[in-house]
Amino acid sequence: MSVDPWKGILKDTQRHSAYLRYFEEWEARIGSFLEYRLSQDDPSDSGRLPLGGVPFGVKDNIAVEGYHCTCGSKILKDFTSPYSATAVNRLKAAGAVPVGKCNLDEFGMGSSTDNSALKKTHNPWDVSRVAGGSSGGSAAAVAAGLVPFALGSDTGGSVRQPAAFCGVYGLKPTYGAVSRYGLVAYASSLEVVGVLADTVDTARRVFDVIKGQDELDQSSALYPGLSRDRGGNPGAAPPAASTARIAVVEGLEGLSPEVEETYRSSIDFYKAAGCEIQPVSLPSLDYAVAAYYTIATAEASANLARYTGIRYGYRDTGAVTMEEMVRSSRTKGFGDEVKLRILLGTYVLRSGFQDQYYGRAQKIRTAIRNDFDRVFAAADLLLMPVFPVQAFPHGDTSLDQFQQKLADKFTVAANLAGIPALSFPTAPRNGLPVGMQLLGPVFSEQRLFAAAEIHEKSLGGIPRPHGFRSV
Amino acid sequence: MAEYQSFIGLEIHIQLLTATKVFCGCRNRFGDEPNTNVCPVCLGYPGVLPAVNEQALLFSYMVARALNCDLSKTAYFDRKNYFYPDMTKNYQISQFHSPIGRNGWIEYETGGELKKVRIHDVHLEEDAGKSIHRGTATLLDYNRAGTSLLEIVTEPDMETGEDAEAFIQNFRRLVRYLGVCDGNMEEGSLRCDGNISINLKGKGLGTKTEVKNVNSSRFLKLSMNHEIGRQKRALEKGERIVQETRLWNEAQSRTEPMRTKESAHDYRYFPEPDMPPFRPSPAFIADVDARLVELPVYRKRRYEAEYGISGDQVQFLTEEKPVADFFESTVTAGADPLQAAAWICTDIQKNLNKLQIGLEESSLTSLRLAALINLVKEGVINRKKAELTLSLMLEEDKDPDVIVREQGWEQISDSGAIEALVTEVLQANPKAVDQIRGGDMKPMGFLTGQVMKLSKGQADPKLVQAVISGKLGS
Structure with missing residues (x-):
């Protein structure tokens, strides 16, 4: 299965109307888009393009010219982007059509999408549950079959965790592999534009289009092997995915029984497939969440300083002085979680306290990189759970905001180290998806795809939520 | 009164003459319609990223390098956080932890003496926009937002306002010689804040004040000297100096505490994650070195020592690099240095002023000037005709020998022709002839003038005098 059946779905009048009906029925139940336009305008005139006429969704913190870019925040509710992100432009050049902007936790801060100030998004498997976050809208839209893929962003797990909650593939690329130009910054040194996709093949094909250096993002990197890949064989798998050496982490604590069982069965699966399983320890993992929140909030405190209502976005018109206007626009425009993180970030960057917080977090970051280097010196891949639990119900009081942050332990490490990770769906338990993730050294995306594909084939069809229909 | 020592350090900002802004492709130009040289990047729109300008x-x-700094092998940017409506992101991309240059020094000249100032650091940052206050409203112009600004911080190695004035004048010439800044203090492309403290001699630095709003080198001198006086009087009265920012009040010729309440800033510097560190390649450093020039202060001293040019002339010759370059190539083309200096500083300047053009825009080349100077030296034309030749050279874009030929201005150096002229004049002025014969040499000049007049200025005056003297046996 691939994106090919989607080609031309917008142009063909009959297919278009069926698609529109399907889309709107689902959308009424799950609320995955903040804005969408399923017009029949398919600007690509041929199916020759790799993604000709394929519709896709874009997380609403990624700029698409002419669409809003709300970031799920009241402060940008009426803001329309005057330009498009590089990843979006590359997809458009490949023929794909952005059809809407997907809901998210405000500025990407959250693990449920319930932190969106603008809309509630529900999990297509069970609408009483969250879709995960922060790319919850993107994950839900793909899981329900509204689009074959959607762009998301992953700062600390924001692509992989909702992918795991909704039962789709979620790629967090190597830092710098995909241009961040047009991704509204939350934590610049950690985040990447990622892909939520219905199959491994879709994820791979989208990644091949969006990856590569961009002069507008000087932190982007020349993707190795780009010239070789261009020869029409982008999905070339490393020769022996089924004999890869896979590291697994021993003694993980705090996993729900469902996640723990799935982790064990996934290890068994790869062992049976012929892979060499290597138990490893990752001692620095226990410090990852603290380091992550220190660095992410520090960067956020600067990145979110530009929202003042002076040039764009929400402005409180009641204020008299400029200072009042800025203070009151920010007070009324930002949600609680955003304010919390700005305050935390301001705190950890205070002069005299930097060594204690920010400097220490950077040391942990180095330790985590070293841990991964050590693991990948002996293994090709690392297999880990994505999140300790399955999709939780809206307003679940068993996981408060603080516990949700602790639960980011398995995802944030890849962001701190800048390495790629791919979340993949496994057989559902209790009617809900469970996601596992494969991690590899920098620029090893093709290795991740290959290993996930072996697993995908074994599923005999990826499990889909009730009511899902293929195009 | 006790003996005090004063310490002045400067924080200098220069706007670099880059074609585009430092982190985006917008034009870097002064004086355009407000908010026309802007884009999502310099306006700080959501999702944009900075990309550093290589020229900057x-x-x-x-x-x-010119300031003899240790050059950073990994220069990177930091974010300096503070809210200000002129600044679109509410953080300034600057350098704090690893600036481009550190631990430098530079010599400057004052009263013919070389003095040394240590350079603390040189760092690159972005400029802010401009607030324009109109009644109760504040208008914002972001054309300047994101243009490249280089900050140079000196150590407190100057003592007097005169030192500071000379330093900033020397520094201004330096950046203009390098071609990196136009050095216009009135328009703000070179800005300077002075840090100043005084203390009892031998007691080290005192409590410093910072003086802002100094937009000329003269005001820098006045404000520093005023501050030295004020601080001295305060210490004499047993008061303590308050560490504060003061403004130079041009109208009152004094410094005043800044009126706005300035809260203590914590800029919360941290490394800019959007751009990787810059590691200059050997080729880059070679390019930097290739663009360095002999600094104006050394060029001036060389002209003094090598050619014996002094005073206003050497000052004028070395003020602007194109003029100094022109002078040197004229000398290289075979002209006498003192003659070249005299022509450039007076006659050429006069003509250019009249035509209202600069030396570079004129048709004058150093080869032509050297040729002109040599026409005089070889006696082909005299100095007076040479001045007229120069005017025509500039007006008609021609070589001097062509003009001299066209105008028939060649000097009459043929003694036979001159003798005929002298005879005519002597016959017409018997009184003067008698005077000289009687031992009174006074009319000599008059007679020479008459011969020159008769020759329409083309006779060689030296030869004329010689012939008269010969004839009158004086």
């Missing part, structure tokens, strides 16, 4: 890095390394 090149210019910055040139300045750091």
Whole structure:
């Protein structure tokens, strides 16, 4: 299965109307888009393009010219982007059509999408549950079959965790592999534009289009092997995915029984497939969440300083002085979680306290990189759970905001180290998806795809939520 | 009264003459319609990223090198956080932890003496926009937002306002010689804040004040000297100096505490994650070195020592690099240095002023000037005719020998022709002839003038005098 059946779905009048009906029925139940336009305008005139006429969704913190870019925040509710992100432009050049902007936790801060100030998004498997976050809208839209893929962003797990909650593939690329130009910054040194996709093949094909250096993002990197890949064989798998050496982490604590069982069965699966399983320890993992929140909030405190209502976005018109206007626009425009993180970030960057917080977090970051280097010196891949639990119900009081942050332990490490990770769906338990993730050294995306594909084939069809229909 | 010592350090900002802004492709131009040289990047729109301008890095390394700094092998940017409506992101991309240059020094000349100032650091940053206050409203112009600004921080190695004035004048010439800044203090492309403290001699630095709003080198001198006086009087009265920012009040010729309440800023510097560190390649450094020039202060001293040019002339010759370059190539083309200096500083300047053009825009080349100077030296034309020749050279874009030929201005050096002229004049002025014969040499000049007049200025005056003297046996 691939994106090919989607080609031309917008142009063909009959297919278009069926698609529109399907889309709107689902959308009424799950609320995955903040804005969408399923017009029949398919600007690509041929199916020759790799993604000709394929519709896709874009997380609403990624700029698409002419669409809003709300970031799920009241402060940008009426803001329309005057330009498009590089990843979006590359997809458009490949023929794909952005059809809407997907809901998210405000500025990407959250693990449920319930932190969106603008809309509630529900999990297509069970609408009483969250879709995960922060790319919850993107994950839900793909899981329900509204689009074959959607762009998301992953700062600390924001692509992989909702992918795991909704039962789709979620790629967090190597830092710098995909241009961040047009991704509204939350934590610049950690985040990447990622892909939520219905199959491994879709994820791979989208990644091949969006990856590569961009002069507008000087932190982007020349993707190795780009010239070789261009020869029409982008999905070339490393020769022996089924004999890869896979590291697994021993003694993980705090996993729900469902996640723990799935982790064990996934290890068994790869062992049976012929892979060499290597138990490893990752001692620095226990410090990852603290380091992550220190660095992410520090960067956020600067990145979110530009929202003042002076040039764009929400402005409180009641204020008299400029200072009042800025203070009151920010007070009324930002949600609680955003304010919390700005305050935390301001705190950890205070002069005299930097060594204690920010400097220490950077040391942990180095330790985590070293841990991964050590693991990948002996293994090709690392297999880990994505999140300790399955999709939780809206307003679940068993996981408060603080516990949700602790639960980011398995995802944030890849962001701190800048390495790629791919979340993949496994057989559902209790009617809900469970996601596992494969991690590899920098620029090893093709290795991740290959290993996930072996697993995908074994599923005999990826499990889909009730009511899902293929195009 | 006790003996005090004063310490002055400067924080200098220069706007680099890059074609585009430092982190985006917008034009870097002064005086355009407000908010026309802007884009999502310099307006700080959601999702944009900075991309550093290589030319700005090149210019910055040139300045750091010229100031004898240790050049950073990994220069990176930091974010300096503070809210200000002129600044679109509410953080300024600047350098704090690893600036482009550190630990430098530079010599400057004052009263013919070389003095040394240590350079603390040289760092690249972005400029802010401008607030324009209209009644109760504040208008914002972001044309300047994101243009490249280089900050140079000196150590407190100057003592007097005169030192500071001479330093900033020397520094202004330096950046203009390098071609990285136009050095216009009135328009703000070169800005300077003075840090000043005084203390009892031998007691080290005192409590400093910072003086802002100084937009000329003269005001820098006046404000520093005023501050030295004020601080001395305060200490004499047993008061303590308050560490504060003061403004130079031009109208009152004094410094005053800044009226606005300035809260203590914590800029919360941290490394800019959007751009990787800049590691200059050997080729980059070679390019920097290739663009360095002999600094004006050394050029001036060389002209003094090598050619014996002094005073206003050497000052004028070395003020602007194109003029100094023109002078040197004229000398290289075979002209006498003192003659070349005299022509450039007076006659050429007069003509250019009349035509209202600069030396570079004129048709005058150093080869033509050297040829002109040599026409005089070889006696082909005299100095008076040479001045007229120069005017025509500039007006008609022609070589001097062509003009001299066209105008028939060649000097009459043929003694036979001159003798005929002298005879005519002597016959017409018997009184003068008698005077001289009687031993009174006074009419000599008059007679020479008459011969020159008769020759329409083309006779060689020296030869004329010789012939008269010969004839009158004086």
